[in-house]
Amino acid sequence: MLSLDYRDARPIYEQVRDGLRRLVVTGALAQGEKLPSVRAMASTLAINPNTIQRAYEALEAEGYLYSVPGKGSFVSEHTGVDRGRQEHLLRTFDQTAAELLYLGVAGDALCARIVNLKGGAAQ
């Protein structure tokens, strides 16, 4: 489900967090789907449950999942994602696009990329 890279500069909990978020965004994890328990995923990845919980905690703060004590953790609906997350994404989008334009990448080429993403991620 996920793979860790200990040579990566990013801490483990960030790799788990970003990896799970990616699975949600790409549709690999459906809305409402149950995630592995913190202990199960920790056992699979051979790390401490606290590290997994930290990743879940961060994703819950972003609104990508919700946890119910005693039941488990589940993927939220995309309407429940925190608005601050979207604003943050828009800022990085603008900055990234501005720099790419400065480097000579055509705006049309960037728009074409977005169209490709729509086609590829939609499932």
Place this chain on the structure above:
Amino acid sequence: MLSLDYRDARPIYEQVRDGLRRLVVTGALAQGEKLPSVRAMASTLAINPNTIQRAYEALEAEGYLYSVPGKGSFVSEHTGVDRGRQEHLLRTFDQTAAELLYLGVAGDALCARIVNLKGGAAQ
């Protein structure tokens, strides 16, 4: 020219690096223009010259400026920027756009943002 925020989680040298890069990308710093010396900028911001040099060093690795011992640091031409930087930007662009699409932002709206950036940054 730049302002630091000590409450920001980002380290100082990153704030300087990103701030200068932004000045270059927006055209506030013209190509070939001479930057303040590491000591001058350190004195202005009331920090250690090494911290400034670290920011300059990073920007030089990206290709946004070049330094000549004894003379100073200057803004490179945008053609000299490292290709790895552009590839990195494209990756973050795709990931950011994909997540925004998942959150319900229309692709047309993102393209419109790019057009606005082209008009605003060009000077």
Place this chain on the structure above:
DNA sequence: AAACTGTATGGACTGTCTTAGTACACTTAG
């Protein structure tokens, strides 16, 4: 020679990451 420039090195300090252990409250399965 003096004053400027970028550069290199070493070290103190701080914070972060991760693990480990323990404990609690809740839900489900038997």
Place this chain on the structure above:
DNA sequence: CTAAGTGTACTAAGACAGTCCATACAGTTT
């Protein structure tokens, strides 16, 4: 009801990386 599984909270500890500063070195300009 009991037991197992779930999320959650807290502390302690160590290891590690990062950040920043002080200092010294090397080059260029005046």
